[in-house]
Amino acid sequence: MITAGIDGGARAIKVLILRDGKQLARSSALTGFDQQATVTQALESALQQAGVAREELQHITATGIGRKAISFADSEVTEMSADAKATVSLFPQARTVIDVGAEEGRAIRCEPDGRVKDFAVNEKCAAGAGTFVETMARTLEIKLEEAGALSLKAEKVIPMNAQCAVFAESEVVSLIHSGTAKEEIIRAVHEAMADRISAMARRVGIEREVALVGGVGRDAGFIKALAGKLGMELFVPMEPEFAGALGAALIAAERARAS
Amino acid sequence: MTEAVATAQKREYWRWREYDWRDESLDWKRAGGISVGIDVGSVSSQAVVMCDGKLFAYSSLRTGSNSKTSAQRALEVALQETGMPREKVNYLVATGYGRVNIPFAQKAITEIACHARGANFIYGPTVKTVLDMGGQDCKAIRCDGRGKVTNFLMNDKCAAGTGRGMEVMAELLQIPIEDVGPASLSLPEEPPPVSSTCVVFAKSEALGLLRQNWSKEKVLGSFCLAMAHRTVELLSRVGVEKDFAITGGISKNIGIVKRIETKLGVEALKPSIDPQIAGALGAALFAKALYEKELSGNAKTGS
Numbered sequence: 001m002i003t004a005g006i007d008g009g010a011r012a013i014k015v016l017i018l019r020d021g022k023q024l025a026r027s028s029a030l031t032g033f034d035q036q037a038t039v040t041q042a043l044e045s046a047l048q049q050a051g052v053a054r055e056e057l058q059h060i061t062a063t064g065i066g067r068k069a070i071s072f073a074d075s076e077v078t079e080m081s082a083d084a085k086a087t088v089s090l091f092p093q094a095r096t097v098i099d100v101g102a103e104e105g106r107a108i109r110c111e112p113d114g115r116v117k118d119f120a121v122n123e124k125c126a127a128g129a130g131t132f133v134e135t136m137a138r139t140l141e142i143k144l145e146e147a148g149a150l151s152l153k154a155e156k157v158i159p160m161n162a163q164c165a166v167f168a169e170s171e172v173v174s175l176i177h178s179g180t181a182k183e184e185i186i187r188a189v190h191e192a193m194a195d196r197i198s199a200m201a202r203r204v205g206i207e208r209e210v211a212l213v214g215g216v217g218r219d220a221g222f223i224k225a226l227a228g229k230l231g232m233e234l235f236v237p238m239e240p241e242f243a244g245a246l247g248a249a250l251i252a253a254e255r256a257r258a259s
Numbered sequence: 260m261t262e263a264v265a266t267a268q269k270r271e272y273w274r275w276r277e278y279d280w281r282d283e284s285l286d287w288k289r290a291g292g293i294s295v296g297i298d299v300g301s302v303s304s305q306a307v308v309m310c311d312g313k314l315f316a317y318s319s320l321r322t323g324s325n326s327k328t329s330a331q332r333a334l335e336v337a338l339q340e341t342g343m344p345r346e347k348v349n350y351l352v353a354t355g356y357g358r359v360n361i362p363f364a365q366k367a368i369t370e371i372a373c374h375a376r377g378a379n380f381i382y383g384p385t386v387k388t389v390l391d392m393g394g395q396d397c398k399a400i401r402c403d404g405r406g407k408v409t410n411f412l413m414n415d416k417c418a419a420g421t422g423r424g425m426e427v428m429a430e431l432l433q434i435p436i437e438d439v440g441p442a443s444l445s446l447p448e449e450p451p452p453v454s455s456t457c458v459v460f461a462k463s464e465a466l467g468l469l470r471q472n473w474s475k476e477k478v479l480g481s482f483c484l485a486m487a488h489r490t491v492e493l494l495s496r497v498g499v500e501k502d503f504a505i506t507g508g509i510s511k512n513i514g515i516v517k518r519i520e521t522k523l524g525v526e527a528l529k530p531s532i533d534p535q536i537a538g539a540l541g542a543a544l545f546a547k548a549l550y551e552k553e554l555s556g557n558a559k560t561g562s
Contacts, residue, residue: 033470103460125457126460132459163416164416164457165459166423167423177324
């Protein structure tokens with residue numbers, strides 16, 4: 001059975017194609033102005049990689065903030081359900097999932113079968129999402145991809161007073177002017193964000209093991225900071241940004257079987 | 260060379276004008292007591308000089324990276340052209356975000372107390388609710404007829420509802436900050452408010468609205484409306500008792516003021532003095548009272 005999961009995120013569209021539980025292909029594209037066109041393009045590219053025709057897809061499930069706009073999907077599912085399903089399939093021992101995307105942060109507690117028990121979401125404030133690191137990296141004039149490695153080089157932890165991304169930008173500017181090393185500033189950014197994410201995770205209750213998914217899961221500096229705050233190792237998939245699409249594709253397979 | 264030209268031509272839409280004022284009819288040399296209040300905010304700094312409790316001079320400048328030099332500069336600018344040397348100042352009170360880093364101040368007092376006191380001076384004893392909308396925070400303050408604080412609430416965690424948030428939007432839409440208010444009101448009807456609370460998200464939302472062919476004015480109106488909603492929520496948590504007044508930089512933004520008034524169903528008092536100096540003015544009034552107390556204390560011990 002072949003199914004597809006499409007995750008219409010705030011920053012990127014992710015498509016993942018599964019055959020009998022095995023990944024055939026993945027593709028992603030930046031969420032442009034015309035979301036419908038971007039989704040179609042990303043899907044076509046994944047199909048081509050998989051060598052599968054569109055008609056062979058038995059079920060397409062959409063997730064993500066933009067899921068309503070993916071009109072050709074057969075069904076949709078919340079980000080929480082998709083994340084939980086994907087995480088348990090990747091790490092069967094995981095019971096808590098932390099998902100940090102571009103504009104949202106989520107903490108989800110899940111059952112051994114991947115059903116959602118409880119969750120908390122921050123969608124109101126950029127300080128608890130990937131945008132925060134992105135904005136600060138821009139202010140520091142470093143590439144987002146460099147942020148993690150740079151942060152790991154910091155020799156000490158300096159405090160970050162601002163809680164708001166807008167205020168933090170001014171704070172980063174004054175830190176630069178006062179001669180603070182970039183490594184220490186980006187480390188402070190990661191620590192501040194990890195503070196907020198761990199506080200949110202504690203609200204739903206942390207049950208071992210804990211997995212980190214979402215695009216920010218690529219940032220080694222953030223992983224280290226969050227693991228430090230939680231006092232435990234985190235399970236992070238190789239391509240953490242595809243967790244939502246994977247979960248959606250797994251759910252698509254369940255739904256196709258049920259129908 | 261082209262780079263230099265580009266820099267010179269790049270307009271900073273967020274940048275508001277610095278200013279100063281003095282009462283030339285007042286002879287400071289005849290004053291019995293000169294009191295000064297300096298409000299070093301996160302975005303702007305004001306210095307107010309009073310002679311025997313009368314407003315004599317003030318300045319409003321952008322805060323630099325150092326609180327002490329920002330305070331010094333504000334006082335220098337306020338005193339320039341008055342011929343008054345700094346040594347003539349009898350008592351100096353500092354307030355605002357940077358108040359503890361001003362070594363030449365005799366005392367530091369919170370900006371909440373100072374804004375209430377300053378608003379009482381500007382608007383008179385009928386003021387019972389003061390909304391101070393500053394650069395990086397927003398405070399809803401309840402006070403009595405003497406300008407004493409009875410209750411307050413503040414948001415200093417988030418740029419939504421602050422001057423900094425407004426600067427970000429002015430820069431994004433390339434509308435000079437002074438024109439934001441009038442531009443946001445130049446619409447046939449009120450647009451729906453932006454749904455994002457966070458200024459960072461509101462920026463992306465605004466870009467999306469522009470792509471949908473919304474005019475800059477409509478986007479501004481939508482942002483101002485959301486900001487007013489948020490401020491009114493803060494106000495209603497402390498409760499609004501008449502009379503109501505707004506202080507701080509955003510009190511000059513008619514687009515925000517009008518929308519807050521509409522939402523509250525209460526009109527804000529019209530200021531006779533620049534409401535952005537309310538904090539420094541309150542500090543100067545405290546300085547006057549402290550100086551008088553010091554004098555009477557000396558008189559007692561001296562006799």
